[in-house]
Amino acid sequence: MSADDVHDHFPLFPLGMVALPHEYVPLHIFEDRYRAMIAECVDAQREFGIVWISDDGLRTSGCAMRVERVLEEFDDGRMNILCRGTRVFELLERTDDVPYPTGAVRFVDDVPEVRDPVTAEEAHVAYQALVQEATDNVLDPDDLRNLDAYGMAATVDFGLDAKQGLLELRSENARLRLVTRLFRAATKRLDFIERAQVRARSNGKVRFG
Numbered sequence: 001m002s003a004d005d006v007h008d009h010f011p012l013f014p015l016g017m018v019a020l021p022h023e024y025v026p027l028h029i030f031e032d033r034y035r036a037m038i039a040e041c042v043d044a045q046r047e048f049g050i051v052w053i054s055d056d057g058l059r060t061s062g063c064a065m066r067v068e069r070v071l072e073e074f075d076d077g078r079m080n081i082l083c084r085g086t087r088v089f090e091l092l093e094r095t096d097d098v099p100y101p102t103g104a105v106r107f108v109d110d111v112p113e114v115r116d117p118v119t120a121e122e123a124h125v126a127y128q129a130l131v132q133e134a135t136d137n138v139l140d141p142d143d144l145r146n147l148d149a150y151g152m153a154a155t156v157d158f159g160l161d162a163k164q165g166l167l168e169l170r171s172e173n174a175r176l177r178l179v180t181r182l183f184r185a186a187t188k189r190l191d192f193i194e195r196a197q198v199r200a201r202s203n204g205k206v207r208f209g
Contacts, residue, residue, distance in 0.1 A: 011048035018163035019063040023154035037100040126183035149175035
């Protein structure tokens, strides 16, 4: 790793959440230090990073975010913003010489590989099944084929551990395999909930099996 790979004083927003590339995230900014940070990012059209504060501490893989829109500004300086995830970074060390949290980060690349078409197709089929189960919508085949693992996962409310796991994988094929399992599990849960609700409405009881 050369010195050029490291970005010093990268603005950080430690939160109890995980963001993914392509994901849209609304944020309410109220603390003075983060208001200053976001104002500078907006003025300079600069990214900032969301990193998850888990029970085990601050994770080292995070997602860079770009402010897409300032939705609302209040007289007291608070603001509501809409951000979009852009790319994954590794937090190398924290720095504390500016008014808001920053760190030295390195943006990470995937391992060189060819996307496996069978793995991609399985992920797309599983994603379409989940979307149809949840919304009754059928995705355009061309739009579906263009979605990568992050693009699909960004629209689904997975648990934090699952999302963090996606951030930490450096292989698109590995991410596709993971989201396929997650999509199938989510579809099964939705199907079970729907069947349980139908049975509950019919006789007040839910039968298992």
